[in-house]
Amino acid sequence: MSDSSQLADTDERLYEAISAEERRQEDNLEMIASENHVSKAVLEAQGSVLTNKYAEGYPGARYYGGCEHVDEAENLAIERAKELFGGDHVNVQPHSGTQANMGVYFAMLDPGDKILSLNLNHGGHLSHGHHVNFSGQLYEVEQYGVDPETGYVDYDELEQKALDFEPDVIVSGSSAYPREFEYERISSIAADVDAYHLADIAHVTGLIAADVHANPVGVADFVTGSTHKTIRAGRGGMIITGEEYADDIDSAIFPGSQGGPLMHNIAGKAAGFGEALQPEFREYAEQIAANAKTLADAFSERGLSLVSGGTDKHLVLIDLRDSHPDLTGEEAENALEAVGITVNKNTVPGESRSPFVTSGIRVGTPALTTRGFTESAMEEVANLIVDVLDEPDDGDVAQRVEARVDELTDEFPIYD
Numbered sequence: 227m228s229d230s231s232q233l234a235d236t237d238e239r240l241y242e243a244i245s246a247e248e249r250r251q252e253d254n255l256e257m258i259a260s261e262n263h264v265s266k267a268v269l270e271a272q273g274s275v276l277t278n279k280y281a282e283g284y285p286g287a288r289y290y291g292g293c294e295h296v297d298e299a300e301n302l303a304i305e306r307a308k309e310l311f312g313g314d315h316v317n318v319q320p321h322s323g324t325q326a327n328m329g330v331y332f333a334m335l336d337p338g339d340k341i342l343s344l345n346l347n348h349g350g351h352l353s354h355g356h357h358v359n360f361s362g363q364l365y366e367v368e369q370y371g372v373d374p375e376t377g378y379v380d381y382d383e384l385e386q387k388a389l390d391f392e393p394d395v396i397v398s399g400s401s402a403y404p405r406e407f408e409y410e411r412i413s414s415i416a417a418d419v420d421a422y423h424l425a426d427i428a429h430v431t432g433l434i435a436a437d438v439h440a441n442p443v444g445v446a447d448f449v450t451g452s453t454h455k456t457i458r459a460g461r462g463g464m465i466i467t468g469e470e471y472a473d474d475i476d477s478a479i480f481p482g483s484q485g486g487p488l489m490h491n492i493a494g495k496a497a498g499f500g501e502a503l504q505p506e507f508r509e510y511a512e513q514i515a516a517n518a519k520t521l522a523d524a525f526s527e528r529g530l531s532l533v534s535g536g537t538d539k540h541l542v543l544i545d546l547r548d549s550h551p552d553l554t555g556e557e558a559e560n561a562l563e564a565v566g567i568t569v570n571k572n573t574v575p576g577e578s579r580s581p582f583v584t585s586g587i588r589v590g591t592p593a594l595t596t597r598g599f600t601e602s603a604m605e606e607v608a609n610l611i612v613d614v615l616d617e618p619d620d621g622d623v624a625q626r627v628e629a630r631v632d633e634l635t636d637e638f639p640i641y642d
C-alpha cells in the first residue's frame with residue numbers, strides 16, 4: 227500500500243495484514259486456477275466512494291434518489307459485457323458466481339425440482355447441487371461424470387441420465403475440468419427432455435471474451451460467471467440470458483435474493499470489462515492458453531499423469547496416483563507452498579481420498595500470465611514444481627527452488 231495510507235495511521239494491525247498480503251502476492255507464484263491480479267484501475271474503481279451508495283433496483287428504476295452516476299457505471303458494465311459475450315440481457319449485480327447461479331435457480335425452479343450437473347470429484351462446483359450448498363438442499367440432484375479412460379465428459383452417460391432423471395435444468399461448467407464443454411450437444415439433450423441449459427463459465431469468462439474458448443451465449447438458456455477469474459474485473463458475478471427471461475432473472479437477484487447492489491464492485495466490473503475489450507486482452511488470453519499447454523507438455527515429459535491427458539484452457543489437473551502414489555494432493559500443496567508456489571489440492575476422477583487430502587493438484591496459468599510469464603518461464607516453473615514433487619522432503623531441493631522463485635517474482639512484478 228502507498229506510504230500515504232490512512233490505515234497505517236489509524237489501524238496498524240489491519241494495515242499490516244493488508245500489506246503482508248500484498249507482499250505475499252508479489253513474492254509467490256500464484257497458480258491457483260481461479261485467481262488473478264486485477265489492474266490498479268480496477269482496484270481504484272472497487273475502492274471508490276461508490277461503496278457509499280444504495281441503489282436497490284436497476285438503472286433508471288431505483289428505489290433511492292441520487293443514482294444518476296451509479297446508473298452510468300452499471301450501464302457501462304452491462305454494455306461492455308454485451309460487447310464481450312453477446313446476449314440480449316445481462317445482470318451484473320450478483321455478488322459472486324454462486325449468487326448468479328442462485329439467481330437462475332430461483333428464477334426458473336421450485337424447491338424439489340431437479341438439477342443434472344457435473345460430479346464435484348470430476349470438476350463440478352458446490353453451487354451445482356452439492357449437499358453442503360443450498361443448491362443441494364433445495365433441489366434434487368443427479369450428476370454426470372467424465373469417462374474414466376479418457377477424462378472427457380461422457381456425453382452418452384449425460385444423455386442417458388437426462389432421459390432417466392428428467393431434470394429441469396442441466397448445468398455445464400466446472401472448476402477443474404481441463405477441456406471445453408460441447409455446449410450445442412448439451413443444449414440439444416436439454417431440449418429433448420424439456421430442461422433448461424445453464425452454462426456456468428466462471429473460470430473461462432476471459433477466454434470466452436477473447437474467443438480463445440467456445441462461447442455458450444445464444445446456445446445455452448442462461449450463462450453465469452464470476453468476474454474475478456480469467457476476466458480480471460474484480461470479485462463478483464453476472465448472468466447473461468435472452469430477453470424472454472430478463473424480468474425473471476432480474477427479480478430473482480433483486481429483490482429475490484440480494485439487497486442493495488455492490489456499486490463499487492459493479493464499477494470494478496465496468497473497468498475490467500473495458501480492459502478486456504482492448505486488443506492486448508486477446509493477447510493475454512491467448513498467452514494464458516499457450517502457457518497452460520506448455521505446463522501440460524512439461525509435466526507429461528517429466529512423467530506426470532494429467533486428467534484427460536492435457537488441456538484446452540487455463541489449467542491442468544495432475545493425478546498423482548500413477549507417478550507419486552504415496553504423495554497426497556495435500557502434501558504436494560504444502561510442499562509447493564513452502565517454496566513459494568501456490569496451487570490447490572484437488573479431487574480427481576475416481577478419487578479414493580477425502581476432499582481434505584485428495585490425490586490431485588490443480589495448476590493454473592492466469593495469474594502468472596498477468597505478471598508477464600511466457601512459455602520459457604512457464605516451462606521452468608513446471609520443472610521446479612516436479613523437482614519438489616519428486617523430492618518433497620529434500621531441504622536442498624526446496625532451498626534451490628525457493629531461491630529461483632524469488633528471482634522470478636523479482637523479474638515479473640505485479641504492481642510495479
Ligand SMILES: *Cc1c(COP(=O)(O)O)cnc(C)c1O
Nearest residue numbers: 322323324351399400401428452
Ligand atoms: C468459481 C466458480 C463459481 C463461483 O464462485 P464464487 O466464489 O461464488 O464467485 C461458480 N461456478 C464455478 C464452476 C466456479 O468455478
